[in-house]
Amino acid sequence: MDWAALRVSLWLGAGTIAILLPLGVWFGRVLAVHQFRGKVLVEALVTVPLVLPPTVLGFYLLVIFGARSPLGQAFQSLFGQSLPFSFQGLLFASAIANIPFVVQPIQRGFEAIPSDVRDAAACCGLTPWQRFARIEVPLAWPGILTAAVLTFAHTLGEFGVVLMVGGNLPGETRTLSVAIYDRMQAFDDRSAGVMAATLLVIAVVTLMLTTTLSRRVGVRRG
Amino acid sequence: MRQRTPIPLDVDFSCDPGDVLAIFGPSGSGKTTILRSIAGLYRPEQASIQAGGETWTDSSSKTFAPPHRRAVGVVFQEYALFPHLTALGNVMTALGHRPSSERRSRAQELLELVHLSDHRDRRPHQLSGGERQRVALARALAREPAVLLLDEPFAAIDRTVRRRLQDEVDELRRTLDIPLVLVTHDFDDVVRLATRLLILEKGKAIACGALTDLTSRPDLPWLRDAVGLGSVFEARVVGRDRQRGLLELAFEGGTLFAADRALEAGTTVRLRIAARDVILATSEPHGLSLHNSLLATVSAIAGDGAGNHVVVQLVVGSVLLLAEVTRDAIARLGIAVGTRVYALIKSVSIAIVAPEDS
Numbered sequence: 208m209d210w211a212a213l214r215v216s217l218w219l220g221a222g223t224i225a226i227l228l229p230l231g232v233w234f235g236r237v238l239a240v241h242q243f244r245g246k247v248l249v250e251a252l253v254t255v256p257l258v259l260p261p262t263v264l265g266f267y268l269l270v271i272f273g274a275r276s277p278l279g280q281a282f283q284s285l286f287g288q289s290l291p292f293s294f295q296g297l298l299f300a301s302a303i304a305n306i307p308f309v310v311q312p313i314q315r316g317f318e319a320i321p322s323d324v325r326d327a328a329a330c331c332g333l334t335p336w337q338r339f340a341r342i343e344v345p346l347a348w349p350g351i352l353t354a355a356v357l358t359f360a361h362t363l364g365e366f367g368v369v370l371m372v373g374g375n376l377p378g379e380t381r382t383l384s385v386a387i388y389d390r391m392q393a394f395d396d397r398s399a400g401v402m403a404a405t406l407l408v409i410a411v412v413t414l415m416l417t418t419t420l421s422r423r424v425g426v427r428r429g
Numbered sequence: 430m431r432q433r434t435p436i437p438l439d440v441d442f443s444c445d446p447g448d449v450l451a452i453f454g455p456s457g458s459g460k461t462t463i464l465r466s467i468a469g470l471y472r473p474e475q476a477s478i479q480a481g482g483e484t485w486t487d488s489s490s491k492t493f494a495p496p497h498r499r500a501v502g503v504v505f506q507e508y509a510l511f512p513h514l515t516a517l518g519n520v521m522t523a524l525g526h527r528p529s530s531e532r533r534s535r536a537q538e539l540l541e542l543v544h545l546s547d548h549r550d551r552r553p554h555q556l557s558g559g560e561r562q563r564v565a566l567a568r569a570l571a572r573e574p575a576v577l578l579l580d581e582p583f584a585a586i587d588r589t590v591r592r593r594l595q596d597e598v599d600e601l602r603r604t605l606d607i608p609l610v611l612v613t614h615d616f617d618d619v620v621r622l623a624t625r626l627l628i629l630e631k632g633k634a635i636a637c638g639a640l641t642d643l644t645s646r647p648d649l650p651w652l653r654d655a656v657g658l659g660s661v662f663e664a665r666v667v668g669r670d671r672q673r674g675l676l677e678l679a680f681e682g683g684t685l686f687a688a689d690r691a692l693e694a695g696t697t698v699r700l701r702i703a704a705r706d707v708i709l710a711t712s713e714p715h716g717l718s719l720h721n722s723l724l725a726t727v728s729a730i731a732g733d734g735a736g737n738h739v740v741v742q743l744v745v746g747s748v749l750l751l752a753e754v755t756r757d758a759i760a761r762l763g764i765a766v767g768t769r770v771y772a773l774i775k776s777v778s779i780a781i782v783a784p785e786d787s
Binding site: 321323324326327328329330331332333334335337338341342345346 | 465468506510522525571
């Protein structure tokens with residue numbers, strides 16, 4: 208069992224959620240509520256990471272992160288290290304790969320709120336922020352929860368992008384799913400089996416937790 | 430309010446506290462858009478909207494208060510309750526202008542007012558259509574609005590419950606000192622609740638005035654086509670004659686007999702007499718089954734252009750009645766403005782609009 212890899216995987220999952228969820232709530236709501244020109248293009252761009260082969264995504268991310276790109280240079284001068292093959296780079300890549308998993312469920316969640324409920328909230332004297340916090344977020348909650356779970360699960364399972372952008376540095380960028388591949392290559396079936404089982408258990412527990420949570424929401428709402 | 434696109438609008442109206450202005454028209458005529466403009470949910474090209482001494486919208490000075498800064502109570506067509514909050518929670522949401530210590534007790538008072546205090550912990554999905562409407566009403570009143578807006582409030586409720594809710598709204602109107610604006614495509618709502626009427630067609634007000642004035646106008650073909658002409662006026666129950674199965678009603682112009690109903694003497698009711706149900710005679714007839722024969726003076730005659738029907742407006746005391754007759758009948762009887770005629774009305778043709786029989 209590669210505990211360091213498990214730690215990297217869990218941190219990566221939690222970190223991706225922490226970065227993406229607030230952005231996803233904001234952006235998903237924008238897409239759900241506002242009509243603007245070029246919305247179809249924006250929606251397509253948001254979905255691209257879903258259909259792109261992970262290696263293609265990884266390739267472009269490496270180009271963007273590279274020492275010759277403005278982003279790569281900025282990061283280098285700020286933190287004194289390069290983005291590729293670092294945990295930060297991996298986190299950044301993971302956040303981008305997971306955009307569709309966050310934005311889409313949240314967008315659907317906000318879209319499901321009837322527009323007259325939104326209007327009623329305004330006519331009750333709630334300011335835009337109060338409407339958001341007290342009416343919209345509670346009602347879009349199932350979508351937000353789904354986004355978090357999908358992101359976490361997807362991050363744990365991500366392989367191609369991790370290998371491309373992060374490489375396989377123990378304790379830094381080697382996630383559990385990469386470690387499994389690594390062990391299998393070394394004919395260490397036992398370790399691979401233990402880690403695969405760990406991922407399986409995490410997946411099942413996450414899904415159980417989601418079901419329970421969404422059922423609790425369901426009971427509250429009927 | 431005026432604009433050309435996307436929904437053409439051209440209306441100008443006011444409504445005093447205690448009045449109920451019904452905006453009546455077919456769907457797509459812009460009724461809801463007018464309501465939304467008052468609430469600040471829609472911004473017409475050109476508009477000036479004042480309520481309770483405040484200017485909410487004024488396009489010439491670019492004034493536009495967002496909905497949450499307008500003291501407006503809105504009952505939406507589908508009620509638009511917050512599904513994740515209880516009845517009490519829904520009402521409390523609209524009490525943000527009160528100190529938080531008062532909100533709960535005030536919300537309970539409001540639920541009591543709409544007879545829902547024992548359902549306060551239920552969520553919208555656990556309430557019936559009528560109960561939801563009451564929560565929506567309580568929530569709208571919670572804001573202490575300067576104007577109460579009702580968008581087709583009874584459309585989604587079945588007939589029996591509807592009557593009771595209409596009565597409740599009517600009762601509420603008497604206790605509130607604010608104008609009510611009611612949008613509806615159901616003339617029954619208008620006859621029961623409105624004191625003033627605005628008839629809207631394709632965003633344009635084709636008539637606006639007191640309900641009794643508009644319903645007694647002979648020259649509103651639109652109204653004739655939509656619901657049939659018939660004047661609406663107030664009367665008082667004098668008494669019941671159970672043996673003859675009649676109800677005696679006094680109005681400012683005489684006495685009418687209608688089919689008996691369980692109404693107490695002294696009750697004020699609204700009557701609607703359809704123009705088609707009024708027969709004219711130049712001398713008082715005898716030997717008829719009729720109960721009502723009123724001496725009246727013809728005050729106006731309006732034709733409908735190509736058709737063979739003519740609408741005659743009659744003055745009986747201070748009340749105006751309408752009679753729809755053929756062109757031939759007018760010629761035969763020699764009826765003109767100023768002619769004295771008898772208006773004959775069957776007792777069963779008098780529609781009584783009264784609080785739900787108890």
